[in-house]
Amino acid sequence: MKRIHxxxxxxxxxxxxxxxxxxxxxxxxxxxxxPASCNISLKPSLSAANSxxxxxxxxxxxxxxxxxxxxxxxxFTSLVDSASVCNFNTLKISSPDSSRINDLSGLFQxxxxxxxxxxxxxxxxxxxxLRTTCPVSIxxxxxxxxxxxxxxxxxxxxxxxxxxxFKRCGPSVGYNSDNMDSIDKALTHLTxxxxxxxxxxxxxxxxxxxxxxxxxTLDACEDCLLEARARLRSECQTSIWSDMYLGSCYIRYGNQxxxxxxxxxxxxxxxxxxxxxxxxxxxxxxxxQEESYGSSWLR
Numbered sequence: 001m002k003r004i005h006x007x008x009x010x011x012x013x014x015x016x017x018x019x020x021x022x023x024x025x026x027x028x029x030x031x032x033x034x035p036a037s038c039n040i041s042l043k044p045s046l047s048a049a050n051s052x053x054x055x056x057x058x059x060x061x062x063x064x065x066x067x068x069x070x071x072x073x074x075x076f077t078s079l080v081d082s083a084s085v086c087n088f089n090t091l092k093i094s095s096p097d098s099s100r101i102n103d104l105s106g107l108f109q110x111x112x113x114x115x116x117x118x119x120x121x122x123x124x125x126x127x128x129x130l131r132t133t134c135p136v137s138i139x140x141x142x143x144x145x146x147x148x149x150x151x152x153x154x155x156x157x158x159x160x161x162x163x164x165x166f167k168r169c170g171p172s173v174g175y176n177s178d179n180m181d182s183i184d185k186a187l188t189h190l191t192x193x194x195x196x197x198x199x200x201x202x203x204x205x206x207x208x209x210x211x212x213x214x215x216x217t218l219d220a221c222e223d224c225l226l227e228a229r230a231r232l233r234s235e236c237q238t239s240i241w242s243d244m245y246l247g248s249c250y251i252r253y254g255n256q257x258x259x260x261x262x263x264x265x266x267x268x269x270x271x272x273x274x275x276x277x278x279x280x281x282x283x284x285x286x287x288x289q290e291e292s293y294g295s296s297w298l299r
Contacts, residue, residue, distance in 0.1 A: 049111070049118055049146025050125045054166040054245065056141045057134035058152075064136060067095070067102045068153075075106045075151055076127045083108060083120040088214040090157050106151035109213045112198025114146055122147040141165075143245060148213065160220040161247025162227045170241035170254075180238070182206040186253055187232070191225045199225075208253035216248050224249035 062068040071093045082089040087110040095102040108126075110119035126142045126149045134140035139152035143166070150156070173179060182204035189201040190210040195218055200209040210228070212221035228244045228251040236242035241254035 049114060049122045049144065051145040052129065053143040053145060053243075055130065055133055055143070056165070058137040058139040060138045061136045062138050068104070068138070069136075071095075071102055071104045072151065075104050076131070079106055079108050079149065080120060080124045080127060083110065083123040084116055087112065087114060087116070087119050090215050092157070101153070104151060104153055105155060105157050106149070107157065107213065107215055108147060108149045109211070110147040111145070112211060119147065123149060143250075157215045160216045160224055162224055163247045164231060164244070165247055166243075166245040167231070167235060168243040169236035170239040172238040173240045175238055178204070179206075183253060184233070187229045187251065190251055190253075191222070191229050193222055197221055206253055206255055208251065210249065210251040212249040221249060225251055 062072075075091055075093055078091050079089065082091075088108065090105070090107040092106075093102075093104040094100075108123045110122060114122065122144060126144050126147055129144075130140045130142045130149060130151075133142075139150075139154070141150045142148070183206050185203040186201065186206040186208045189203060190199050190208050197214050197218070198209075198211045200207075202208060210225050212224055216224070224246055228246050228249055231246075232242050232244040232251060232253075236244075241252075243252040244250060
C-alpha cells in the first residue's frame with residue numbers, strides 16, 4: 001500500500017529511511033530562537049527515532065549540587081526547548097568567574113527528515129538517557145536513530161571531529177563485483193559535494209543515508225564523510241549493510257532498506273532547519289512505501 005503526502009518543510013527531505021529499530025539558573029543561558037511557521041503533514045513517524053545507537057560518558061566527574069550540575073540542568077532544558085522549532089542548535093553557558101571550570105557547551109542534531117515534534121521528543125529522550133547513563137560525567141554523547149546530543153566543558157563547537165566512535169558491519173555476502181559496484185556508487189552519491197548536511201540516495205538496490213552536525217562547515221562535512229566512507233569500505237568491505245559513525249558525521253548503507261522514493265515538486269535549495277531560520281522552505285512530494293523489506297539493516 002502506498003500513501004502520498006505533500007508537505008512544506010525546510011530540512012533536506014530526499015529519502016526517508018525506516019531505520020530502527022531539566023533546569024536552574026536560566027539567566028546564564030543565551031538562547032536565540034527565531035520560530036517560523038511550517039505546514040507539516042507527514043504523520044506518523046515511521047522510524048524508531050529513540051532507538052539507541054551508542055553513548056559515551058566522560059571518566060571525569062563533577063560534584064553533585066554544584067554550579068556545574070546546575071549548568072548541565074539548564075543546558076539540557078534549553079536544548080529540549082529549542083528542539084521544538086529547530087532540528088539543530090548549539091548552546092553555551094559561561095561561568096560568572098574567570099576560571100571557566102563551570103563553562104559548558106552543548107548541541108543537538110536531529111535527522112534531517114524528522115518533523116519538530118519528533119525531533120523534540122528524540123532530544124528529550126536522548127538527554128534523559130544521557131542523564132541516566134552518565135549521571136555525574138562532566139561530558140557525554142549519545143547517538144540514537146533519530147538524533148545526536150552532546151555536552152562538554154571543553155570548546156568543541158565548530159571543530160571537525162573525524163575520530164571513529166562506533167561502527168556496525170553486517171554479514172558478508174562475499175565478493176560480488178556487481179554488489180561492490182552498487183555499494184561504491186551509492187556511497188559516492190552520498191559523499192559528492194552537494195552543499196547539504198543531510199543526504200540520502202542509492203544505486204542499484206543499495207540505499208544510503210549520511211549526515212553531519214551543522215556546527216562544522218560544509219567543506220568540513222564533505223571531508224568528514226569522505227573519511228567515514230573510506231573507513232567503512234576498509235573495515236566492513238563485503239558487508240551487505242554497514243554503519244560508520246565519526247565524531248562529526250555518519251554514513252550508512254543497506255540493501256533495499258525500506259526507502260521512500262522522492263520527486264522534487266519545486267526546484268530550490270533546501271537547507272537544514274537551524275536556529276535562527278534564514279531561508280524559505282522547499283516543497284517536495286514523498287511516496288511512502290510501507291512494504292516490509294525484512295532487511296537485516298533495519299535491526
